[in-house]
Amino acid sequence: MSESALFGNYARSNLTFDHGEGVWLVTSDGRRFLDCGSGIAVNSLGHSHPHLVQALQDQAAKLWHVSNLHQTPEGERLAQRLCAETFADKVLFVNSGAEAMEAAIKCARRYHYDNGQPDRFHIVTFEGAFHGRTLGTIAAGGQAKYLEGFGPKAPGFDQVPVGDLEALKAVIGPQTAAIAIEPIQGESGIREIQTDFLRALRRICDENGILLIFDEIQTGVGRTGRLFAHQWTGVEPDLMAVAKGIGGGFPMGACLATAETAGALVPGTHGTTFGGNPLAMAVGNAVLDVVLGDGFLEEVRRKGLSFKQKLAGLVDGHPKVLDEVRGNGLMLGLKCAVPAGDYVAAARQAGLLAVPAGDNVVRIMPPLTMSEEEIALAVERLDMAACAIEAKLVEGAAE
């Protein structure tokens, strides 16, 4: 093949997929892979889900884009439905996760500005966080490897370790506008945040007039068996960023907020050309039709438990390869005893796709529609992958 004309910023596999069917991805030469990565927690309903295909085709034949200069009834409907299911009163639609987080950050800052506190613009975030790749969200995430070489880090982000209330109290001051956290840290290795800690954050925010932002870009839209992961905890935010699974593969995101908080973004303060366009809204509504359907989330919870139990058995059977299983619902992680990248490669050899994360973890995040039989098959393939690595370890020891 000739030299790629694409930027070299991604380390891509050599697989080329031609089409998808449910939890399966099929290459152009007919090889079938069990998709336990869902394009990084995006294909929440798998590939070519008939209800989503129909919604997109119907909308495509009618109207694609009108901009936010005009009404979008499908967007109004999707916003109403999201509000009915959550803490939120208002929704802003955007095109990606990073944009959803940017909107939440801007809204929080503007809220305090409107209250006569223009210097109150600091956002507290947590070690291991990932909030996106824009200049603002790499500053929020605070990871050196994503900040390096891109000029001065945007000011106004303070980072503390997860669970460390003393460190948190030490950075909070009259400059603090908001605290932002993922209920389960995804990119850094499926690290669940304790409910007690989230409760403490809510209390600290309430006591100090600080806004609480949840980044549910990866955890949301049924991934953990609730529509949003924080709904397991009873702790509610003032602002929430959503993306990935909400579009089922169609690029879209959303910032949800209480009425009081959202009120800060009056006409002219913020916007996006594509955000909430009719195609995205049609698909978003179709995703909710399924995820909010009778018994769907209950099934995700049941299948998540079953998958996690089977993975725990796998860990027990392969102590030289796997250390532990973590996560909730169908947002699972296998902490590896060998390099996580090696296990992802071995799984791919066995016909299963998974996604590496930080902390030497392999993420298992299949479509929420995965059946019990497909879970059993996934565990079989993950077992084959572990056996293949063990065989190599034995070979290596013999040499």
Ligand SMILES: *Cc1c(COP(=O)(O)O)cnc(C)c1O
């Ligand atoms: C993926 C992700 C983002 C960034 O979303 P993009 O759509 O890639 O901009 C932000 N936060 C979390 C928790 C994510 O998982």
